[in-house]
Amino acid sequence: MAVTQRASDRAYQRLRDEIVEWELQPGSVLGEVEQSTRLGVSRTPVREALARLMADGLVSSQSGRGLVVTDLSIESIQEIFEVRQALEEQAARLAALRGDTAVFEQLEREFDAVNELLDRDDPARHAYYGLVARLDTAIDEAVGNSYLAAALANLRTHLVRVRRLAVDDPARLAAAAAEHLLIVQAIAARDAELAAHATQVHLHQALRNIQKMASLPTNLHTAVSPIGPAPKGS
Amino acid sequence: MAVTQRASDRAYQRLRDEIVEWELQPGSVLGEVEQSTRLGVSRTPVREALARLMADGLVSSQSGRGLVVTDLSIESIQEIFEVRQALEEQAARLAALRGDTAVFEQLEREFDAVNELLDRDDPARHAYYGLVARLDTAIDEAVGNSYLAAALANLRTHLVRVRRLAVDDPARLAAAAAEHLLIVQAIAARDAELAAHATQVHLHQALRNIQKMASLPTNLHTAVSPIGPAPKGS
DNA sequence: CACCCACCTTCTGTATACAGAATTGGTGTG
DNA sequence: CACACCAATTCTGTATACAGAAGGTGGGTG
Incomplete structure (x- = not known):
């Protein structure tokens, strides 16, 4: 190292x-x-x-x-999701075809457990985010496509930026966990088309949630300490 | 400038x-x-x-x-095409939804004309490649997604490398032109699903053609003048 | 009072110098 | 003869110096 x-x-x-x-x-x-x-x-x-x-x-x-x-407007978030839909659908499909079933069955059990936790425990969010990251890694490894992995890695950078913009509410988090569970189940069952469709559903709902939150008058992405001022500065 | x-x-x-x-x-x-x-x-x-x-x-x-x-093996070409299928299917679908019909109807006429030429004229290949490049540009503009355009631009760099590796034979070229024509027609007719499926068909055939040519004992990518020798050299 | 011109400041783009690390070749020894 | 170690060379990574360009500001003029 x-x-x-x-x-x-x-x-x-x-x-x-x-x-x-x-x-x-x-x-x-x-x-x-x-x-x-x-x-x-x-x-x-x-x-x-x-x-x-x-x-x-x-x-x-x-x-x-x-x-x-770079600015991150609602329009650019939608653009990012259009690319994400294409890439993650393909990734889920290929992972279902090529993945190691045992790996995703293990992830399926963990998503089950986190699902239970999310109903009661709020700090389980961090465990959930970590689990999602591990799912992404598992899919990348199952697909075994460096070009796809690189494109997704680049995209995820922007998605972290989006996530920091709009904090998920508990209801959306529980729904997202259920959607993820279905994706994992489909991959574990080697059902490529279901994995692809479940991914589409999840991304559709995720984008809808972001757009809904952005339409609220909530002053998002405030309370940050700018190092370089936005327009200009001495 | x-x-x-x-x-x-x-x-x-x-x-x-x-x-x-x-x-x-x-x-x-x-x-x-x-x-x-x-x-x-x-x-x-x-x-x-x-x-x-x-x-x-x-x-x-x-x-x-x-x-x-970087090496460009058959396996990496297949990886590139897996990403390409995802991105170009999405691009074709969105172009069908958002594109200016007149633009693609004009391209449709041009593809018709080139189709005729390809049957008789071999140097029409250059015109054909130029037309394909214009189709790519038209799709990019119709989609209006900078992230998707950037990902496709990066991918096309690798694809030019592939094209230089395996020269298309006239039969494949004519078939590809017909496939392109269908894609353009679908976009012009605002048929998103047909555009997506036609793109899938085209990419499937293109990859199959490359794999077929690579399996032949033809000494491809020879007759080049290496500037830096492959293993090492003074 | 407004607009234009000129100068100055500051920034980017490029070249070069210097230090640390790694590899390769040679040599010595087992 | 083979393996290991040492030295020298070369390469990367970083810092800095220098030139050209662009933008901002201040003063002058219409």
Whole structure:
């Protein structure tokens, strides 16, 4: 293992985390010198980090005004979900065809258990999120397609950003767990079409929930401490 | 327009072209100093270009042995097509729902014309490839999804590499044109499901054709002039 | 008072220098 | 003869210096 992480990797991960966690709000200008002094590294690793962030779609070159953090509007969330529907349906289908049944039967039992917990316990959310992440990993491994895995990994970065934007309410969480359970059951039963359809259902409901929450007058994504102010700043 | 292209962009495009055109064969080691002297620019733009190529999946870091051009095996081609099926089916479906009918009716007429040409004229291939590229662009614009467009653009880079590997025979070309015609017709008729299914059919046949050609003892991707020798070299 | 021009500041893009690490080749020993 | 160790070379990763360009601001003029 590389115990010595490169400075460019550290800069990339930190900037990526700050963008995903809404500490760097959309529109923030990321100057190279500013970030290099703030992160304590030279401009060269910062440049590399910013290039990777631009490839990820987290920052974009705003017509010579430097690099700014990408906006995440409702429209762009819908765009992300359109790609996600395509990729995750395919992933679920292929996982059902190729996956190790035992792995997904184990996950099925765990989703059952978490389902019980979610009815009573609120802090079970963290266990649930961890379980979903493990399901994603299991699907990736079952599919065995590096291109699909890379595309999904890139997409999940944006989805974490969406999740931080809109916190799930307990009712939606329980429904999502039930939807996930069906997906896992379908993969474990090697029912490719059911896995694909269940994935479609889950993503449809997830997007609907986000759109519903966004339509509320709730002031979302506030109470964050912006490092770089949104429009500009000294 | 930026008449003055950056050196890093030029380095990226040239290296990308050389990889896609099989001038840089899989396994070629891309040393920074070697490429900087060859391309006539400093190491800094070369680094940035190599980072972008690694993000594209065209080169990969071979465990500290430097960056090497990614291999393109039959298995990886199948992986690429699994992603392609997911994304292009979604793109065709959304284009049928949202596209401007007039645009695709015009493309439909052009595909009709090219279909006639392909029966008699071999150099019509270039016109056909150009027409396919315009169809891709039209679909991208009709969908209006930047995330989907970016994912498809990345994928198409790999597909050009595949195309250079296996030259289409006239029979396959005519069949592909017919398949494309059906896709265009479905989009023009706003038949989303037919567009999706026709895309699936086309991609299935395209992959089958590639696999068939690869199984032949034909020495493919030869007669290229390697700039960097595959295993190593001075 | 408004608009334009010029200068200054600051930023990006590129080149180069330097340090640390790894690999390869050679040599010595078992 | 084979294996292991050491040294030298080369490569990557990082920092910094320099040039060109772009934008902002202040002053001057109409």
